[in-house]
Amino acid sequence: MHEPSLHLTYGDLALASLLLLVHAGLSIRFQLKLARPLLIAAVRMVVQLSLLAVVLQWLFDTESPLATALTVLVMLGFAAWETWRRIARPLAGRAGYLVPGAAIAVAGLTTLGYALLTQLSPTPWYAPRYAVPILGMILGSVMNAVALGIDNLTQNALRERVNIEAQLLLGRRFEDAMRTHLQRAMRTALLPTLNLMAATGLVMMPGMMTGQILTGTSPHEAIKYQMMIILLVAGATALAVFLAVMGTLRYLTDDRERLRLDRLAGERK
Amino acid sequence: MVVPPFRCDSVFTAVGGPFSFTADPGACLTFMGPSGIGKSLFLRALADLDPHRGEVFLGAVSQSACAPHDWRRQVAYVPAAAGWWAETVAEHFGDLASLTADLLALGLPPECGAWPVARLSSGERQRLSLLRAVALHSPVLLLDEPTANLDADTSLAVENWLLAQKRAGVTLIWVTHDAAQAQRVADRRFALEHGGLFEVPRA
Numbered sequence: 207m208h209e210p211s212l213h214l215t216y217g218d219l220a221l222a223s224l225l226l227l228v229h230a231g232l233s234i235r236f237q238l239k240l241a242r243p244l245l246i247a248a249v250r251m252v253v254q255l256s257l258l259a260v261v262l263q264w265l266f267d268t269e270s271p272l273a274t275a276l277t278v279l280v281m282l283g284f285a286a287w288e289t290w291r292r293i294a295r296p297l298a299g300r301a302g303y304l305v306p307g308a309a310i311a312v313a314g315l316t317t318l319g320y321a322l323l324t325q326l327s328p329t330p331w332y333a334p335r336y337a338v339p340i341l342g343m344i345l346g347s348v349m350n351a352v353a354l355g356i357d358n359l360t361q362n363a364l365r366e367r368v369n370i371e372a373q374l375l376l377g378r379r380f381e382d383a384m385r386t387h388l389q390r391a392m393r394t395a396l397l398p399t400l401n402l403m404a405a406t407g408l409v410m411m412p413g414m415m416t417g418q419i420l421t422g423t424s425p426h427e428a429i430k431y432q433m434m435i436i437l438l439v440a441g442a443t444a445l446a447v448f449l450a451v452m453g454t455l456r457y458l459t460d461d462r463e464r465l466r467l468d469r470l471a472g473e474r475k
Numbered sequence: 476m477v478v479p480p481f482r483c484d485s486v487f488t489a490v491g492g493p494f495s496f497t498a499d500p501g502a503c504l505t506f507m508g509p510s511g512i513g514k515s516l517f518l519r520a521l522a523d524l525d526p527h528r529g530e531v532f533l534g535a536v537s538q539s540a541c542a543p544h545d546w547r548r549q550v551a552y553v554p555a556a557a558g559w560w561a562e563t564v565a566e567h568f569g570d571l572a573s574l575t576a577d578l579l580a581l582g583l584p585p586e587c588g589a590w591p592v593a594r595l596s597s598g599e600r601q602r603l604s605l606l607r608a609v610a611l612h613s614p615v616l617l618l619d620e621p622t623a624n625l626d627a628d629t630s631l632a633v634e635n636w637l638l639a640q641k642r643a644g645v646t647l648i649w650v651t652h653d654a655a656q657a658q659r660v661a662d663r664r665f666a667l668e669h670g671g672l673f674e675v676p677r678a
Contacts, residue, residue, distance in 0.1 A: 366558075366560070367558075368554075368556070368557070368558035369558035369559060369560040370558070370560070371524060371554075371558060372554075372557050372558030372559065372560065372604075373558075373560060374524065374543075374544070374547060375522060375524070375547055375551065375552050375553075375554070375557070375608070376547070376548070376551075376607065376608070376611065377544045377545070377547050377548030377611065378544065379544050383560075386560075460526070462523050462526075462543045463543040463544060464523070464524055464525065464526070464543070465524075
């Protein structure tokens with residue numbers, strides 16, 4: 207590791223927040239009602255990340271497999287809950303978070319395990335310094351995509367109910383009647399991932415590699431890591447979306463190939 | 476066409492039952508009842524589109540023992556406002572060109588296959604959704620107010636066309652709000668109430 211070429215002080219952080227304060231002034235002057243939510247969000251970010259710094263430092267120092275496993279579980283639980291929260295009409299009951307949760311857990315843990323056992327192979331393999339940040343990056347993208355996919359599928363099924371049932375009534379299989387909706391849900395979910403890969407490096411510098419470069423890592427090294435992360439994240443996202451959308455589709459029908467919209471939760475209040 | 480009898484045995488929908496009837500092959504049964512009594516829900520149960528209790532038979536074959544898509548092809552339900560999933564009319568048919576005689580009988584021009592569905596009037600939609608189901612050659616048709624969106628002349632044309640299907644052996648289960656229509660088309664008339672189906676004695 208290179209020594210960081212610049213050393214950040216808390217004063218520097220305060221300076222970085224100055225632009226937001228300027229905007230807060232503008233917001234108050236033009237009554238945009240954005241000053242308060244933006245400042246609250248900024249304070250939340252600072253508090254959450256400060257706590258994260260403490261937790262991560264402690265995890266890295268102890269290197270306990272149990273603590274790492276617990277952290278991973280808590281992260282997966284939060285991811286499932288946050289995904290469920292973002293879906294306008296999730297499946298009713300426990301399936302509402304268990305289906306996305308299971309898809310996220312399977313895809314996330316498979317990808318993480320694969321990365322730790324092959325490309326990265328730290329010692330010990332469960333070293334939290336690798337496992338936790340990589341899982342965090344995977345979950346960030348996976349959560350978004352799974353929520354988009356399930357949301358798109360359930361909303362389309364609700365909107366297109368009459369047209370889907372018209373096909374069932376003419377003797378088409380449920381699978382065939384839902385095909386375009388299935389394709390659309392999967393495509394919608396993966397669009398941000400596709401766009402990200404297409405735009406990366408042209409107009410956008412990914413945060414992780416930028417951070418490494420700022421702390422003195424050579425662009426070659428930083429970019430190699432970034433590529434690996436992007437490929438892992440994209441793979442995990444695609445797998446999770448597939449599992450989550452297919453799982454939701456199964457709940458939308460029964461052994462009589464009916465469209466079971468009664469299995470969706472009601473509108474959120 | 477050799478058609479087995481269609482029998483419904485103690486079906487309960489979400490709002491009513493038990494509903495039971497037996498329709499002889501090639502018979503026309505009309506169901507009448509006030510709005511909201513659950514006539515459409517009953518037809519949906521017959522087509523196995525909603526969970527329900529009770530059993531339905533086509534000849535010796537029971538609904539629950541039949542593959543769902545096969546059942547719906549045999550017992551074809553035409554909702555009052557059916558859905559359309561593709562751009563043009565013809566895409567919803569296997570071979571619309573072979574149905575020209577039916578189109579003319581329904582008062583539709585043979586070139587309507589090229590029409591975009593979005594441009595259809597509710598009456599055109601209704602007639603085309605009937606034709607779409609009849610083209611399956613199902614032994615049983617479940618008709619949910621098949622002439623609700625039509626003017627008097629077109630209604631009669633559709634009625635006659637449906638009765639021609641009946642003469643060819645198709646069993647018709649016909650929900651209507653129009654007592655005169657029921658009088659014209661029915662072999663047997665039923666009143667549908669929350670507690671069941673009650674046959675109306677012949678006048």
